[in-house]
Amino acid sequence: MGCWSCQAETHAAALCPGCGAVQPLVPGKSFFDVLGLAAVHALDPKALDARYRELSLKLHPDRVGPSDARARRHAVEQTALLNDAYRTLKDPAVRAFYLLKLQGVDLLQDSGGHHPGLPLEFLEEMMEAREGLDAVKRRRDVAAAQAMGAKVDARRRAGLDTAVAALEAKDTQAATRALLQVRYFQRFLEEVAAIEEEAL
Amino acid sequence: MALLQIHDPLKPKGHAVGIDLGTTHSLVASVFHGKPRCLEADVDHALLLPSVVHYAKDGSVVVGNRARALAAQHPTDTIVSVKRFMGKSLGDAETRKLGAYRFSGEAGLVRFEVAGGQPVTPIEVSAEILRALKRRAEAHFNGKVEQAVITVPAYFDDAQRQATRDAGRVAGLEVLRLLNEPTAAALAYGLDKGSQGTFAVYDLGGGTFDISILELVDGVFQVKSTGGDSALGGDDFDRALAGKVMETWGLLSPDAAGVQALLFEARRVKEALTDEPSVTFSALGRTLQVTRAEFESCIAPYVARTGTVCRRALRDAQVEAGALDGVILVGGSTRVPAVRAFVQELFGREPLGDIDPDQVVALGAAVQADLLTNDARQDEVLLLDVIPLSLGLETMGGVVEKVIPRNSTLPISRAQVFTTFQEGQNAMDIHVLQGERELVEDCRSLARFRLSGIPQLPPGAARVEVTFAVDADGILKVKAREQSTGVEQAVTVKPSHGLTDEEIETMLLDAIEHAEDDISARQLREQRVEATRVLHDARKQLVDNGDLLTAAEAEALKAACSVVEEAARGKDHLAIQAALKDLDAAGRPFAERIMDRSMGRALAGHRVEEF
Numbered sequence: 133m134g135c136w137s138c139q140a141e142t143h144a145a146a147l148c149p150g151c152g153a154v155q156p157l158v159p160g161k162s163f164f165d166v167l168g169l170a171a172v173h174a175l176d177p178k179a180l181d182a183r184y185r186e187l188s189l190k191l192h193p194d195r196v197g198p199s200d201a202r203a204r205r206h207a208v209e210q211t212a213l214l215n216d217a218y219r220t221l222k223d224p225a226v227r228a229f230y231l232l233k234l235q236g237v238d239l240l241q242d243s244g245g246h247h248p249g250l251p252l253e254f255l256e257e258m259m260e261a262r263e264g265l266d267a268v269k270r271r272r273d274v275a276a277a278q279a280m281g282a283k284v285d286a287r288r289r290a291g292l293d294t295a296v297a298a299l300e301a302k303d304t305q306a307a308t309r310a311l312l313q314v315r316y317f318q319r320f321l322e323e324v325a326a327i328e329e330e331a332l
Numbered sequence: 333m334a335l336l337q338i339h340d341p342l343k344p345k346g347h348a349v350g351i352d353l354g355t356t357h358s359l360v361a362s363v364f365h366g367k368p369r370c371l372e373a374d375v376d377h378a379l380l381l382p383s384v385v386h387y388a389k390d391g392s393v394v395v396g397n398r399a400r401a402l403a404a405q406h407p408t409d410t411i412v413s414v415k416r417f418m419g420k421s422l423g424d425a426e427t428r429k430l431g432a433y434r435f436s437g438e439a440g441l442v443r444f445e446v447a448g449g450q451p452v453t454p455i456e457v458s459a460e461i462l463r464a465l466k467r468r469a470e471a472h473f474n475g476k477v478e479q480a481v482i483t484v485p486a487y488f489d490d491a492q493r494q495a496t497r498d499a500g501r502v503a504g505l506e507v508l509r510l511l512n513e514p515t516a517a518a519l520a521y522g523l524d525k526g527s528q529g530t531f532a533v534y535d536l537g538g539g540t541f542d543i544s545i546l547e548l549v550d551g552v553f554q555v556k557s558t559g560g561d562s563a564l565g566g567d568d569f570d571r572a573l574a575g576k577v578m579e580t581w582g583l584l585s586p587d588a589a590g591v592q593a594l595l596f597e598a599r600r601v602k603e604a605l606t607d608e609p610s611v612t613f614s615a616l617g618r619t620l621q622v623t624r625a626e627f628e629s630c631i632a633p634y635v636a637r638t639g640t641v642c643r644r645a646l647r648d649a650q651v652e653a654g655a656l657d658g659v660i661l662v663g664g665s666t667r668v669p670a671v672r673a674f675v676q677e678l679f680g681r682e683p684l685g686d687i688d689p690d691q692v693v694a695l696g697a698a699v700q701a702d703l704l705t706n707d708a709r710q711d712e713v714l715l716l717d718v719i720p721l722s723l724g725l726e727t728m729g730g731v732v733e734k735v736i737p738r739n740s741t742l743p744i745s746r747a748q749v750f751t752t753f754q755e756g757q758n759a760m761d762i763h764v765l766q767g768e769r770e771l772v773e774d775c776r777s778l779a780r781f782r783l784s785g786i787p788q789l790p791p792g793a794a795r796v797e798v799t800f801a802v803d804a805d806g807i808l809k810v811k812a813r814e815q816s817t818g819v820e821q822a823v824t825v826k827p828s829h830g831l832t833d834e835e836i837e838t839m840l841l842d843a844i845e846h847a848e849d850d851i852s853a854r855q856l857r858e859q860r861v862e863a864t865r866v867l868h869d870a871r872k873q874l875v876d877n878g879d880l881l882t883a884a885e886a887e888a889l890k891a892a893c894s895v896v897e898e899a900a901r902g903k904d905h906l907a908i909q910a911a912l913k914d915l916d917a918a919g920r921p922f923a924e925r926i927m928d929r930s931m932g933r934a935l936a937g938h939r940v941e942e943f
Contacts, residue, residue: 185552212745
C-alpha cells in the first residue's frame, strides 16, 4: 500500500515511514495491533500508558498542521481508533472480554438475555443476592451494601482469573462461562456503586 | 520587530486569541513571545469585562462596566449572567428563575424583550460580549482578530456548546476549539512549570462549578475525569446573602430594581469579607452589619455541594485525594476564604493559587489558540480532553443504551449494532440522548432521525449499525447503516437551542455589518429615516400635483421612488443615499413646477403692490 502523500510503501502502518504523514485506517487491525502489543492478557499498565501517549503525540489531529485537511481527517480517524483501543485494553476485565471477542464470542455487544451454559444454581444465587441488595438499598444502609460489594468483588476477581487462564488455553467455552459470571458480578457492583453515589 | 512579513496565503487570519466567556465577566488573552497575557477588555483599561449587555432605546448596545452601571435602572434591558441561558429553553424549570427579564412569546426559545429593537436570544447577547472583546483585541494589535479558542465549563452539554460556538460565529470569529475551562487552567499552569503529575482543578466561577482530574506526563495532558454543576457559583452566594438580608429586613417581594440593588450590594459585601471580618451591608436606604461567619453559614450548603461533585470525579478517575500532586484554584469565587478552607480540607493539601484565578482560564485558552495556529509549536504539550456526559440511544421501553460513556477521550468513534423488534418493521427511529440516567425522560434529547428502507426481515434479523463519532470539540455526528442493504442515514447533531440555520445566518449578516463599523449602522438607520420621509413627500406631491407632469415624467418619478424603496429595504446606506440623489434629480423639474404653481396660487387674489 502506498502513502497518499509521498507514495512510499506504508506496510499498513498508521504513520508513513517515509514522510510521517498520518495514513487512512486499514480495516482488520485488532486493538492490540493498534497499540503495537502482543494479543495476551498480561500487559504492563505503565507500558500501555506510555505507548498510548507516544502514539497520541504522533497521531492526534492537533499535531497535524492546521492547513492540511486530508491529514487532519486521517488523524481524527486514527486517534478515535487509538482512544477506543486504549480504553478497551486498559481495564483488565474489558481486556478479557475483548480477547474473548477475538476468539469469536462477542459479549461486549451482547447486552443481556439468557445464556445457556450458566448453571441454574448460579442464577438463583445471584437473584437472591440482588434481592438482598434491594433490601439494603431501601434501608439506605451504605455500609451493608459495601460489605456485600466486597464479597462479590472477590468472586469477580476470581472469575476473571479463571477466564484469563481459559483464554490463554484457548478454551473459549470455559472463558465464556467465566466471563458471563463476571458480568453478573459487575452489574451487582454497579448497583452498589449507585447506592454509594446516592450517599455521597 | 520584523520589518518584513512573509505572506502566507493559507493564513490570512490575523491574530488568534483565547477567550474566557464567563458568567460574571469575560477576558481575552493572547501569547506574546511564548507567554500568555490578558489584554485590556473594557473601555476603562480593565482586564475583566463584566459579562453584562445593555440595550438602549436608540438601538445602541453597551457592554461591560458601563452596562453594569445601567443594570439597576434598566433591569429588563440589561442582561447579566447570560451564560446561564445558553442552550436552555423557557421550558427548562430553572430558566425563568434566573432573572427579572421579559421573555417574549412562544414557549421553548429564550428571547429577551429589550429596548431599542427586536427581542434578542442568549446567543446574540453572548455575541455582543465576544464582539466587544474582539474589538478590544483588534485595537490592541492594530489588526484583525478572526480566530479564537473559547472556553466552556466542562459540564456544558452539546446544546450549550453549540450555542457558544454559534455565538462565536455571530461575532465574526472562527472558533478554533471549545476548550473546557479546567483544562485551560491546567494548561496555563502546566506550561509555566513543566511539571509532571496528577492535578485537580477546582473551578468555582460566577455561575458554574467544575472539577477536573488531569494527569500531565511526557508532554501529554490527559483529562482523567470531569464533573460539575452548571448552575452553581458565586452568584448563588450573592443571592443567598441578599436573601438573608431580605429576610432580616422583612422584605417580601422587592421590585426588579430593588432586587438588582440588593444583589449588587451583596456582591460587594462578599468581596469585602475576603479581607475583613465584618462589613456593613447598605442598600435601599437601610444598613445591616454582616460578619464573615454569618456569610459563611449562608453559603455553606452551596460550598458543600461542590464536595459531592469532587468525590465523584475522584472516583471516576480512580485517584485517591491523597495521591494528587496539586490542586489548582480557578474562578473569582475561590477567593472566598471559606471556599479555600473547604478545598484544603477536602484534598488534604494547600491549593495552588499563584496565577490569578480570574485570569488563568483565559491564559490557558490563549496558549491553546497559539498551539493550534502555530505550526512551529508541534513538539509542545498535547491536550487530550474528554467528553463530559455519556451519549446513547433510546431502546425498547424508553431505556437509554449508552454508546459512548462519559469521560471518554476525544476524538472518539463507537459503533453499536441494533435490531428490529416487530414483524415487518422496515424503518427504525434513532433517538440520540445525552446524560447519565437510565430512562429517556431523565436525559437530554439531542436529535431524532429515521432510518427507512430496512428489508422486511423477521424480528431480530435486521442488523443496524449505529456509529457515534465525536470530534475534538465534543461535537457529535451519528450514522445509522443497515448492514445487509447498506441503507444509510447520517446527521450532525444540531442540538435544539432553538435557532434555525437561517436565523444564525441572519445574525451573521447583521454581525458582519456591526463588525464593519458602528457608524455605518447608524448611517443606515439615518438614511432609512430620510428615505421614508422623502418617499412620503414625493408620493403626496404625485397625488396633489400629478397633473403638472407628462405621463412619461410621472413614470420616471415613480420608478425612482421604487428604487429608493428597494434600497431602503437593503442594508447599504450608500445605496440609499445614491437612490435618494437620483430621485432628487428626477424630481427637480417637478419641484420647480410645484413651486411655480404654489407661488401662482399664493399670488392669485393679491395685488402686485402687496409684494
